[in-house]
Amino acid sequence: MALLTVENLGIGYQTAKGLLKAVDGVNFTLEPGHSLGLVGESGCGKTTIGMALMGLLPPNGRITEGRIVLDGLEISAMSEDELRKVRWNKVSMIFQAAMNALNPVKRISAQMVEAIQVHRPEVSDEAALTRVEGLFNLVGLPLERLYDFPHQYSGGMKQRAIIAMALALNPKLVIADEPTTALDVIVQDQILKETKELQRQFNIGIIFISHDISIVADVCHQIGVMYAGQLVESGPAEEVFFNSKHPYTQALVSSFPTLAGPKTKLAPIPGEPPNLTGTIPGCRFCDRCPKDTASCKLDHPQWQEVGPGHHVLCDHC
Amino acid sequence: MSERRENKTILQLERVSRFYRTRGNVFRGGGRLVVALNEINLSLRAGEIFGLVGESGSGKTTCGRLIVRLEEADQGRITLNGEDITHLKGKKLREYRRQVQMVFQDPYQSLNPQVTIADSVAEPLITNKVGSPLDHMERVLKVLKTAGLSPAEDYVYRFPHQLSGGQRQRVAIARAIVLEPSLLVADEPTSMLDASYSAQIFEILQGVRDKMGATIMFITHSMASARYLCDRIGVIYRGHLVEQGPAEQVINAPQHPYTKALIDATPKFGRAAEVPTYGTLLAAERPANSSAGCPFFRRCALAERLLCAGTYPPWRQVGPEQVALCHLLEDAAPAVSTG
Ligand SMILES: Nc1ncnc2c1ncn2[C@@H]1O[C@H](COP(=O)(O)OP(=O)(O)OP(=O)(O)O)[C@@H](O)[C@H]1O
Ligand SMILES: Nc1ncnc2c1ncn2[C@@H]1O[C@H](COP(=O)(O)OP(=O)(O)OP(=O)(O)O)[C@@H](O)[C@H]1O
Numbered sequence A: 001m002a003l004l005t006v007e008n009l010g011i012g013y014q015t016a017k018g019l020l021k022a023v024d025g026v027n028f029t030l031e032p033g034h035s036l037g038l039v040g041e042s043g044c045g046k047t048t049i050g051m052a053l054m055g056l057l058p059p060n061g062r063i064t065e066g067r068i069v070l071d072g073l074e075i076s077a078m079s080e081d082e083l084r085k086v087r088w089n090k091v092s093m094i095f096q097a098a099m100n101a102l103n104p105v106k107r108i109s110a111q112m113v114e115a116i117q118v119h120r121p122e123v124s125d126e127a128a129l130t131r132v133e134g135l136f137n138l139v140g141l142p143l144e145r146l147y148d149f150p151h152q153y154s155g156g157m158k159q160r161a162i163i164a165m166a167l168a169l170n171p172k173l174v175i176a177d178e179p180t181t182a183l184d185v186i187v188q189d190q191i192l193k194e195t196k197e198l199q200r201q202f203n204i205g206i207i208f209i210s211h212d213i214s215i216v217a218d219v220c221h222q223i224g225v226m227y228a229g230q231l232v233e234s235g236p237a238e239e240v241f242f243n244s245k246h247p248y249t250q251a252l253v254s255s256f257p258t259l260a261g262p263k264t265k266l267a268p269i270p271g272e273p274p275n276l277t278g279t280i281p282g283c284r285f286c287d288r289c290p291k292d293t294a295s296c297k298l299d300h301p302q303w304q305e306v307g308p309g310h311h312v313l314c315d316h317c
Numbered sequence B: 001m002s003e004r005r006e007n008k009t010i011l012q013l014e015r016v017s018r019f020y021r022t023r024g025n026v027f028r029g030g031g032r033l034v035v036a037l038n039e040i041n042l043s044l045r046a047g048e049i050f051g052l053v054g055e056s057g058s059g060k061t062t063c064g065r066l067i068v069r070l071e072e073a074d075q076g077r078i079t080l081n082g083e084d085i086t087h088l089k090g091k092k093l094r095e096y097r098r099q100v101q102m103v104f105q106d107p108y109q110s111l112n113p114q115v116t117i118a119d120s121v122a123e124p125l126i127t128n129k130v131g132s133p134l135d136h137m138e139r140v141l142k143v144l145k146t147a148g149l150s151p152a153e154d155y156v157y158r159f160p161h162q163l164s165g166g167q168r169q170r171v172a173i174a175r176a177i178v179l180e181p182s183l184l185v186a187d188e189p190t191s192m193l194d195a196s197y198s199a200q201i202f203e204i205l206q207g208v209r210d211k212m213g214a215t216i217m218f219i220t221h222s223m224a225s226a227r228y229l230c231d232r233i234g235v236i237y238r239g240h241l242v243e244q245g246p247a248e249q250v251i252n253a254p255q256h257p258y259t260k261a262l263i264d265a266t267p268k269f270g271r272a273a274e275v276p277t278y279g280t281l282l283a284a285e286r287p288a289n290s291s292a293g294c295p296f297f298r299r300c301a302l303a304e305r306l307l308c309a310g311t312y313p314p315w316r317q318v319g320p321e322q323v324a325l326c327h328l329l330e331d332a333a334p335a336v337s338t339g
């Protein structure tokens, strides 16, 4: 059985100008122990999906359509009380820029013990501390740094502590939102290796959100490319990045700087994404698309299968 | 590019150091001295884009803040067009700040949420009493366009929360260039943005250089970004500059073991088989009992113990205009100049 099923998910934010449809008609599934990489333009709805999976949308945000089913439980239909039992226990999240959110006046060990006891009040102090020691070993933090304060840690160490906290209650699904953006390539490479190892060891499902497509290509089995609130291409990492079919994915890949190969000109995508508070009759990318035809503007594009497990939301691919 | 670029030095850092004293705490005793920058020599040439690359905490932002004089160097000298600006104060400092601007790391924190885009961008004009209020709007519209926000009229009355991350960063750039600075320090302006937005910001920065003739220091931890944007690159490790040279050369033929490690660890998009080998980087730091040696000694896999542990390496000329700081390069001639 799939670990996670997301069906026709729609999420809106109430704004002064009306409902902003941040996520629209998103479908995907994730098998236990697999990883899905979500990539796409800044503002396309990646964090919003992560927050919905955690049941943590802000007060002006709500699920307008569709279902989220995690491990047989319908998260999208749960009350806050029910969600509290699932959150951190079954699904946890490494938030964007979380390492700056550690409490500066509390020792790392105390913060982690607290994180465990908030969700498992029955766990004794000693048992919680033993668990924290275990987590330190797991993510490669030296035990003698248990009682440090956050400012005594380097960025990489803080990020490891955040990962340890996300793993504290043995979740089946971890959502990692830009987990390595603030880190340099050397620390990033170490953390990604460890993450892959932890995932394999504990059969954790991961949703990995990043705008660095080289990392996502390296870490994830499956890729979902989002544009303006919709998934527009999905499939195996190799296929999506190196045999891209959707014009947006192609443009994204060709604007990515690399060290290898000849230095070609980076090609940013001209124009701006559409306004998500209005209704968009046709394809959302058509104003910026090199293939744009008259029908693109008028009709919603349909999903096409372009290879085994490789799907594209475009009628002209 | 090269015919336009004169080799004239605009900004020079001579043996610039910056120390921070951390507060002591009850459990660990007295404060520690953090050497954020250690005797840095650098010079930027008029009209170039210079990349400062290094790991987190290596001193990149500190270097930028010293240059735009948000902070003051503890040792050494910084000159702009030959004039010593290291310890400028008062009116002189205000005049200096008109010529040098900085774009900060985080687009979510660099704009005042209560101020419209027009007012945010016009603010430097007002503080510096440049032009009359009547030309302000015209200048604001013009720089918004240069920064890739068009039609500019659509943006002027918006507030920051009504913009995406990429748009905010372009507003931050517009604000930084509205006084037409001769020098712009851009501190990781694209680290929060996706590839397409980053590529757009690169084009905008290149435009600022080409159209306004500004010199740019681009701070980043991405070698790949530096490759596309920069003419020259300086690599910094824990406050020490360790290699410097033309971007293509530093990337294709890195000479310092740390530069090699940075390039080795960069994910190779599209070449999954090429995993990092860490031929030059130790997995765990080795102990060092002297601080006199090479700054990279504790993590260097190639260290030749005695020399590296005890003696600060000399600068070597490892290519035309490329210099590196390492004992292993003893076959190369001493560096002609490190700045
Ligand atoms: N609380 C909110 N109220 C109104 N609009 C919001 C809110 N939070 C997000 N949005 C809007 O919803 C859209 C999706 O935002 P989201 O943060 O999910 O994007 P993202 O893909 O994570 O972007 P990034 O890569 O920049 O982190 C954006 O247009 C954003 O401006
Ligand atoms: N105000 C301060 N007080 C004490 N230490 C500081 C202060 N500002 C910076 N430092 C220290 O100086 C060193 C250099 O910091 P800096 O912010 O310049 O690094 P950076 O290269 O910009 O890192 P990053 O890539 O994470 O932005 C670090 O060890 C940092 O902890």
Ligand code: SF4
Pocket: B256, B257, B258, B294, B295, B296, B297, B298, B300, B301, B302, B303, B304, B308, B313, B325, B326, B327, B328
């Ligand atoms: S001087 Fe020695 S320790 Fe320093 S980088 Fe060179 S080989 Fe390594």
Ligand SMILES: [Mg+2]
Pocket: A046, A047, A048, A096, A177
């Ligand atoms: Mg996000």
Ligand SMILES: [Mg+2]
Pocket: B060, B061, B062, B105, B187
């Ligand atoms: Mg910095």
